[in-house]
Amino acid sequence: MPSSVLIVEDEAAILELIAINLEYAGYVPLRARSVEEAQGLVKGALPDVVLLDWMLPGESGLAFARRLRADQRTKSIPIIMLTARAEERDKIAGLESGADDYVTKPFSPKELVARIKAVLRRRAPELTDDTVEIDGLRLDPVAHRITGNGREIEMGPTEFRLLHFLMTHPDRIYSRTQLLDALWGDHVFVDERTVDVHIRRLRQALSGSGCDRLIATVRGSGYGLRAR
Ligand code: CA
Numbered sequence: 001m002p003s004s005v006l007i008v009e010d011e012a013a014i015l016e017l018i019a020i021n022l023e024y025a026g027y028v029p030l031r032a033r034s035v036e037e038a039q040g041l042v043k044g045a046l047p048d049v050v051l052l053d054w055m056l057p058g059e060s061g062l063a064f065a066r067r068l069r070a071d072q073r074t075k076s077i078p079i080i081m082l083t084a085r086a087e088e089r090d091k092i093a094g095l096e097s098g099a100d101d102y103v104t105k106p107f108s109p110k111e112l113v114a115r116i117k118a119v120l121r122r123r124a125p126e127l128t129d130d131t132v133e134i135d136g137l138r139l140d141p142v143a144h145r146i147t148g149n150g151r152e153i154e155m156g157p158t159e160f161r162l163l164h165f166l167m168t169h170p171d172r173i174y175s176r177t178q179l180l181d182a183l184w185g186d187h188v189f190v191d192e193r194t195v196d197v198h199i200r201r202l203r204q205a206l207s208g209s210g211c212d213r214l215i216a217t218v219r220g221s222g223y224g225l226r227a228r
Contacts, residue, residue: 003120003127004028006047008038008064009082010056014105018051021109026129027116035059042068046077048127049116054083054094062097069098078119082107125168126182132167134227137211139167148209155205158183158198163206166215166225175222199223 005027009015012033019029030047032038034056041047050068052061061081068074081099083090094102100119103112120127131140136149141164146153155163161183166174174182176192184190199215206212216224 002026002028003048004030004045005049005051005116006030006032006038006041007051008032008035008056008061009051009053010034011053014053017109018112021113022116025113025116027113035061035064038064042074046074048077048124049120050077050079051112051116052079052081052099054081054090062093065094065097065099076123078123080112080115080119126161126165132164134167134170134225135211135214137167137206137209137214139164148206148211151209153205153209153211155202159202159205162198162202166223170225170227173216173218173222173224179223195223 005022007015007018007022007029009018010033015031015033019031022029030041032041035058038050038052042050050065052065054061056064061083065079065081068077068079078101079099080101080103081094081097082103082105083094084105091102100123101115103115117128121130129141131138131142133139138147139160140146144160146155146160146163162179165179165182176195179195180190180192199217203212203215206215214225216226218224
């Protein structure tokens with residue numbers, strides 16, 4: 001699933017340049033010309049990354065970044081600040097507002113895409129397209145291919161996403177609610193038992209290769225993937 005990037009930038013030419021480059025790099029760009037517009041979009045669905053211009057008409061990017069960080073629903077969205085200010089104290093103010101990274105204008109679109117990829121990898125490793133391999137189990141998100149101890153494994157798209165999430169967050173236990181939020185998004189109401197069903201199917205799909213033993217169930221708490 002391609003990652004969505006919300007671009008908040010009041011200069012139309014820069015907004016379009018960024019959007020086109022992101023589209024070309026395989027992301028889904030969402031365009032906002034002000035904090036107000038951005039807020040409306042965030043309300044509808046959470047983007048995977050926010051690219052936020054500092055100087056905006058109305059509320060500043062800095063203030064919006066602080067607000068995103070203060071809200072439980074939006075606090076973990078990666079934020080990259082865009083700015084024409086190159087001064088060190090501005091950079092510190094940007095990072096203190098909760099931004100994950102900082103790009104000074106003028107920037108090359110290539111550099112921007114690399115920074116987006118880097119924050120996604122840090123904040124949400126399941127959203128990058130790197131191949132993951134754990135103990136004989138290998139998942140390639142680009143080719144949409146899974147092998148377990150050399151054997152090709154077939155599974156449905158939800159099981160694929162679930163496995164991708166667990167493999168990029170190994171050795172941690174996630175509750176059903178956390179898995180629902182991570183995989184179905186925060187605006188979707190799905191019964192928690194749905195998670196059990198997909199875990200069961202995932203184990204079934206992995207059982208032929210012996211990799212099903214990697215999936216851990218902690219009674220009453222949730223599920224995880226053991227890296228050892
Ligand atoms: Ca601006």
